[in-house]
Amino acid sequence: MSFSGVDSDTYPGGHISTEPRINDRIRVPEVRLVGPAGEQVGIVATADALRLARDQDLDLVEVAAQARPPVAKLMDYGKFKYEAAQKARESRRNQTNTVIKEMKLRPKIDDHDYETKKGHVVRFLKGGDKVKITIMFRGREQSRPELGFNLLKRLAEDVSEFGFVESSPKQDGRNMLMVIGPTRKKTEAKVEVKAERDRRAAERKAEVEAEHRELAEHRANSTPSTHKKRGPADNMDPDIDV
Structure with a gap:
């Protein structure tokens, strides 16, 4: 039909x-x-x-x-649709998607590995991302859940400047999980990262310009000065009559 x-x-x-x-x-x-x-x-x-x-x-x-x-x-109506599209585009640009990073640790992790993992967690939080911490138990470690709990508590305290415990530690099979949320919004983190990037670029530009000036001054100072070439008459005694 x-x-x-x-x-x-x-x-x-x-x-x-x-x-x-x-x-x-x-x-x-x-x-x-x-x-x-x-x-x-x-x-x-x-x-x-x-x-x-x-x-x-x-x-x-x-x-x-x-x-x-x-x-x-x-x-x-044409202008109305254009302005509405502009607002929608700006809204999408400012919209931030929640990203959850994951970090896995063992209950008996050594200090060096712990510091490395903690550094990654801090970097994620400073970037405005959530971090899921997973403690993986193996074998007899499963009978010592307090090891994982204490490790998670220690990590939460160490990164408290940059994040907070959003989801308390809980057992999930052989693993123990905890989620740490960032203290700052992702948009704020992006602004700070951009400002830091711009600052470093400005410093590098100033360093390059200073190096160029120093090189130019060195070349100017090392250029041999021109002297008047002395002729035979310049070597004669002025008191001798010619």
Whole structure:
């Protein structure tokens, strides 16, 4: 069966459009009209509202189709869509996805490995990411859960400047888990990382410029000075008559 000529926005079996109805697609007899500055005009015939839109070189946009009568607003719809897209793009750019890093430790980890793992955890937290700490028990270690608990407690205390315990230690089969959340938001961490990167770049640029100046001064000082070439007359005694 063909449905050509049927408005897909209104026919229940057709495509459902997310775009609002504008201008001649608004087929209700009257609308509650809102002016371009947000002022309430009142209930007017749709034909009159369309005429006002054309007179002001604007569009009539249905902004509340479920109202009785529907609410329509006078606006520049092309500009409205552009600004909405810009805002959505900016929102996506500022949106931060929660990232959970994982760090695995053994209950009897030595001090050197512990310091290395702790450094990674601090780096993750400073970057604004959560960290899941997993203590892996093997063999007889499973009968000593306090080893894992004490290790997690020690780690939480050591990194307390950068994170907090979001999920307390709990046993999960042969493993013991704990989640540490960052004290700063990821957006704040990104701003600080960028500022630090810019600072280092500025310092490096200043160092390079200083090296160039020093090299230029060295070359200038090491260039031999030009002297007037002495001729035979310059070697003669001024008291001797020629």
